[in-house]
Structures are given as structure tokens and as C-alpha cells.
Amino acid sequence: MADVMLEGARAAAEERSGPGAGASSGLARTLSVKTLSAVITLFVVLIGNFFLFRVLPANPAKNLTHNSTLTAKQLAAINKTFGLGLPLPQQFWNYLVQTFHGNLGRSFVNQLPVSQLIGQAIWPTVLLVGTSTVLSTVIGVWIGIRGGWNRGSRFDRSSTAFVNVLYAMPDFWLGMVLLIALAGKLALFPDGGMHSFTGGGSGLAGLGDLLWHLTLPCLVLTLVYLAEYSLVMRSSLIDELKADYLLTARAKGLRDDLVRRRHAVPNALLPSITLIMLNLGFVISGAITTETVFSWPGLGRLSYVALNAPDYPTLEGTFLLFSAAVIVANLIGDLLLTVFDPRVRQA
């Protein structure tokens, strides 16, 4: 696979230094180069995916059929159906065409199209990850600002210690401990899933039921994510503390909290905000384990079940989607940073 990656990267390098790139203006050029490089990264993921599932296994047909014993005739039939006997470039082309048409194959487990499975699982994940990202950002940034501004205070010391423990904690372990303590022993919360077995009712009752199920997994992800946000916010605020413009603001006679709110925080906020975008890869790994622990019917659980079945088409589909999501999020983060921070444009 290394050769494949190198090939894509070489292409990326050529594109960057290629002719015509210097014609447009600075910002537009940076933006287009970054977009192009994201597209190429995505393409390399496609190539990698193709090799990983179709070329690397010694006998893909066996892989595709759970290693069951096959007659030569059956093997030939499978090779024909999946186009495995074709020359590699032909196979790759077919794969690309199928993928771009949204055809990701059928699950080995229940024969449903993978795209349909993903379509069903995507909204629970968006709900869970979205809610916890918003919460962890707000809380994490708040902790970071409060701790960083009064560095060495009791709040700072205890919050830093707390956040460091959270940072070292496997998210699924926290999930299991909360599950046993709050859902098992005390029965305050449901022990997993997204709705009650009765369906949870309709309208407001249904919404309440959903929120009740959402609480624990959301709490776990929020706690795990906020660790990093608060650490980054704290250290970027500390970086700003010695800046001259803060001295100026104080010399003007501004109150301490105005200096913080109007001058220091906006400047320190930039790295944290972009970090949220750049962090989606990390967020996804949290979603996989947390959804598994709480039986949350999202993409993470889908990929866990596919991993252990093993259900290769589904695993491949979720991997492709995760990669695409992270690449796009990285691109957005990168672009935001380029637009808002002129210093990045220079580099």
C-alpha cells in the first residue's frame, strides 16, 4: 500500500508546484491548492480502499464468502459477479464508477445495500456527535479561559488535574463505568439503544425518551472531548497573556474582564475553533467505541458489528465515509484558518 500512497502524494506534490498555480492571487491560490490536495487525499483513500479489500487478500473471493469451502465452479461464479478475474485497471475503474454511483455493495450479514445501512445509521451519529461536540466545545473553552486567565489558581490546578485524568481515560471504559453505576445499579438511565422497546411514544414523549437515551453516551463523549479543547484553549490563552496589546488595553484603563473578553479571548479562540474541525478523526474513534458500549444505532456501532462479523462491504463503506468526512472537515478547518489568520497564509 505504501507505493500507492506515494503515487498519490507525488501527484499532489506536482499539482502544488505545477504551472498556472502562481497566476491567481495569494488567498485564492492557497484556497484552491488546499481544496485540490483534499480531493487528491480522498482519491488516495479510494485507491487504498481498493487495494486493501481486493488486492491485498490472497483470495478475495474467499474473503467475500466468510472463508467457506467453495467448489471451483462457485469460485468462478463469484469471481465473475464481482469482476475479480478482470485485469486490475479494469477492476479499479469499475470500482470507481460503482462508488461514485453510491453503490457500495451489499452487506454479508443481511444482504441489504451498504448505502442503505449507512443512510439509516448516519443520523443517530450526527445527533450524538453533534450534541456532544457543541457541549464539549462550550464547556471546554470556558474551563480553558477561566483556568488560563487565572493561571495557578485553585480552579486552574484542579481543573487541569481533572482534565488530564479525562485525557488519559479510554472513552469506552468511562462509558462502561457510567453504564454500570447509573444505568445498572441505580437504574436512572436506560442501558443502551436509542428508543425504549415500546417505541417511546410519539411527539413530546418520544422526544423525551430519545433525550433520556442520549444522556449517557453524550455525557461520555462530552467529557472525553472537552479535555483536549480546554487544554488547547488554556495554553493558547496563556500564549496571549504576555502580548503587548493586552498591556495597551490595561493602560487604557479597561477592567480585567473586558481585557479578557474583548482582547485576549478572540485571539486565543482561533486555534481552538479550528481544532474542532481538525479533530473529527479523533471524534470518530470516540463515536465507534461509545456507540458500541451504549448500543447506539449509529455508524460507529455499524462498523464495530461489521468488524466482528466480518462484513467487509459494510466495513469498507463506513471507512470510506469516515475518511471522506474527516478530509472534508480538515479542509473546512484549514480554509477557515487561512481566511481568518493572515499569518497562516504566509507559511
Added chain:
Amino acid sequence: MTAGTATVTPRALARARRRAAIARFWREFRRDRRGMTGLIILAVMIAVALLAPVLANSRGLNPIFATATPNSGPSLHYPLGTDSDGRSVLTELIWGARNSLLVGLTATLISILIGALVGVVAGHFGSTRATAGRFTDNVMMRVADWFLVVPFLPLAMVVARTIGPSLGVIILVIGLTSWAGTARIVRAQALAVETRPYLERAKALGAGHWHQMYRHVLPNVMPLLLANTILTVAGTILAETTLSFLGLGDPIRPTWGQMLGAAYSYGVGTGNVVWLLAPGIAVILVVMAFTLVGHALEAVLDPKLRER
């Protein structure tokens, strides 16, 4: 060479200077209380891992020899209770320390070797004006970017599943997918080192690329690399825990992640709660210890960070 002071050879001088530098480093490190806490925790953990055969009979890991009541709470004979196969959780925890640390350290070694190689080579050739050098740098950094962008866990899951789950595969997968950050940091430092006059001197004296990189760039990147290595171990141990939890480990050689995975699959909350708590706390302690030591090292190396 030996004119005047006959006993002092250049080698002895260099050795004495290095000893003094290490002593100075240690004096500063010792003052960092959090770093020392981490170091003590690590020393205990590593001692447990090394002494595993003395502390707990490895026969206790084999379910065939396990005769205790499965999934029962702590007792006099089984201080941390038993798992679903009736094995002592304490025995598993001790041997888990051995395997978890082994995976963490080996994966880190792979990751750091690749990261340092890519970083130094890219930084060295990237600083030259030749197009071939620029090109090498560009290609290497695009590959690193790719590894930075593609989400680690799904990638590791896919690779480990297609190759087949085992401890070796986990080590390789973690090592091969986590070097990109190190490469970036090392390259930045190497670029800074490349502008120093002593490299110009080396070049003027006819030093080849290898000599420049090995004798001049690498030693100057080394301190940074050391701190980065320690911090990487924390990450690889967490990664191992997650992958093993998801069922990609080697069932015969228990790691902490695998214990957590088993506790999740076979009876979490039905009997022995310690079975779930103990490995988790062990992971937190080790990861925190590595993080504390790593940050303390960084602070000694970079005084600007010390005020944090």
C-alpha cells in the same frame, strides 16, 4: 592530541561533558514534582511487567487450569476477583502490564524510527535549493499529511481485520499509522538546525548527506525526539487498549484493553466489578505517567514552557 595534559583524550573529554550534561538535566528534571510522580509510577509499572513471571504463575492465564468460581468478587485467594473463565483478575492484570507495555513501547519504537527518518531526511533535503531535494521533501510531507488526515481507528480496524488479528499486527498497525506527527515536528526542528553555521562548516569540509544528517542534524533533534517519544507511548497504549477492546487482539496474550473487551462482552456488571475497574485504572495511571514525564521533559528542554 595528548600534548600538555597527557591523560585527557578528546573522547574522555566528550564523555565527561556528556556526563555533566546528563547530571544537569537530571537535576532540573528532579525539581519537577509532577514529572517525578510520573517517573515513579512508571518505574513501578515496568517492575511489575518485568517481574510478571515471579509475581504470578502464567498457568493462571490458561482457562483450562482455572478452577475458581467465574466472575466472582474479590476474595482472600483472588484479591481482585475472577473473570468469566474463573481466572484471577490480578494474574491477568500483571501479565496485561507486560503485554500492554510491550505493545506500547514497540509500536512507539516503530513510529519514532519512521518519524525521525522521514523528518530528518525531509528537513535536510528540503533545506537544499536543488529541485530533487525539494521534491523529496514535498513527497514525504504529502505522505505524512495523508496519515495525519485519514482517521486512525477506522484505518487500523480495516487493516487489522484484513491481515488478521494478533499482537504483532496491532503493533505494526499502530506503529505504521502514528508516525506522521513525529515526522512533522522533527522536520521543523531539522529545518532550524540546517541554517546553523556548523552545518555550513561541515559542508565546506566535504561532509556527505549521510554524515550531515547523522552527525549533525540528528543529535540536535534528539532531545525533542525523546520528549516526543515519551508522549507517543501514552498515545500508543491508548490505541492498543481501543483496538484490543474492539476484538483485534491476541486472545492468548492478555492486554489491559483485551481484559476490558472481555469484561464488556462476557458479563459487565453481573458479577465482579473489579474486573472492569482494575484494567481501566491501570491504563489511566500508565498513560498519565507517560504524559507527565513527557511534559516534564519538554519543560526542561524548553524553558519557555516551564511557566505552564
